[in-house]
Amino acid sequence: MPPLNLVADYGGGTMVLVSGVLAALVARGRTGQGQVVDAAMAEGAAMLSTPLHAYMAAGLWRDARGDNLLDGGAPFYDTYETADRRHVAVGCLEPQFFAEFARLLPLGQRFVTRQYDRASWEDMRTAIAARFLQRTRDEWAGLFADADACVAPVLTLAEAKDHPHNRARGAFATVGNLERPAPVPRFSRTPTSAAQPPGESRGSLAAALARFGLSPQETEALARRGIVGQ
Numbered sequence: 001m002p003p004l005n006l007v008a009d010y011g012g013g014t015m016v017l018v019s020g021v022l023a024a025l026v027a028r029g030r031t032g033q034g035q036v037v038d039a040a041m042a043e044g045a046a047m048l049s050t051p052l053h054a055y056m057a058a059g060l061w062r063d064a065r066g067d068n069l070l071d072g073g074a075p076f077y078d079t080y081e082t083a084d085r086r087h088v089a090v091g092c093l094e095p096q097f098f099a100e101f102a103r104l105l106p107l108g109q110r111f112v113t114r115q116y117d118r119a120s121w122e123d124m125r126t127a128i129a130a131r132f133l134q135r136t137r138d139e140w141a142g143l144f145a146d147a148d149a150c151v152a153p154v155l156t157l158a159e160a161k162d163h164p165h166n167r168a169r170g171a172f173a174t175v176g177n178l179e180r181p182a183p184v185p186r187f188s189r190t191p192t193s194a195a196q197p198p199g200e201s202r203g204s205l206a207a208a209l210a211r212f213g214l215s216p217q218e219t220e221a222l223a224r225r226g227i228v229g230q
Helices: 007-031 041-048 050-057 095-104 118-132 137-144 157-161 164-169 202-210 216-224
Strands: 077-081 087-091 151-153 172-175 178-181
Touching (some): 007 041, 041 050, 077 118, 087 137, 137 151, 202 216
Antiparallel strands (some): 077 087, 087 151, 172 178
């Protein structure tokens, strides 16, 4: 399934463009010269797949769907249905994490010693799936909560906001009538704040444009010319 967030738009486009603008600002500070930042979404999306191309060149990645380490091919890096028809995510790639996962599930020791043996993956997936069907999602989440086993509940968007970690971190902020993700990253000296919803008065318009260096008189002139709303 495609991700809800758009890889090309946000990752290959926005992220690459922002990184490029920041790098150009650093270069301008050193050289005094500006430059054009060319950020193509298709090329940015391709850049994000650089490790996969490297894996293919090394013979570590097969050009087929669901047949590889990170695309659902490996039974220890996948999602599983639980007794209440919800899901948990498993991502224990490293042997020490997989061993802890197998201990708590539990999973037969024969699988621990053959984690990366593809010949064992089909049987391993069947065994893992059968175990997860024996408890609910939240029961499994509680069992793995304090373990280094890389298991987490798959939450809905509404549930994610109320997760104890996100609440403790203040990961979501209420702005107007909308609760949405708070700004990131966070800075120690220059803390960020969530943008406020736009107002309808001339005063709020002037306040918004003042953040960009425009005086009230300049805002008034723009409004008279119809460039900004009344």
